Amino acid sequence: MSRELVNEICAAQPGAEWSDPWGGGHDCWKVGGKTFAVTGAVGTHVSVKTDSVETAAFLIETGAAERAPYLHASWVALPLDAAPDELAHRIRHSYRIVRAGLTRAAQAALPPL
Template sequence: MSRAFVRSVCETLPGAEVSDPWGGGHDAWKVGDKMFACIGAMDQGVAVKTADPDFAAMLIEAGDAARAPYFHKSWVLVEWGADEGFMRDRIVISYDLIRAKLPKKLRDTLVARPD
């Protein structure tokens, strides 16, 4: 897995945009100006949002993810080398969680996500 893989997943999601808000080589993927995935400058993997801190803790305890440094406890780091399908699913789920919290008016402007 790599930045290129994350890009290939994220760029297909409606309204997804990437920026480097802190400088130094971060990839912050956002929808409606809200981040759903982030690759840090240290390039260890991709940080994604989970439904809640308990689910994040379960993923960490199961060894499927690590604590995402600098993020809320509901975020996890899916490290490079993780299963490609798992990483893709976690990115898409994170996107869906963030998109669902956007104002309805903004959500309605986004094209439906292909399944």
């Protein structure tokens, strides 16, 4: 999977917004102002949020992901060459987790799922 395809999946999420908050070519995808996916400037992995530290640890232990640098332990870094359906699933799941954590007002301001 390429960086372009990751960006397509992220852009397809309702209310998703792209930014490069650190400069230098990062792809940071947010919903309601909160990050749900990040691809670094070098771009070999996409970092996504999981539902728990335990899920992240499981994905890391099984070799499906790596620890996402600079982020909470519930985040993992998936290689861009991972199976496209798994990567799409993890990106969409991260989006839903982050969206569900927004205030009711912020959720109501977003397009429906």
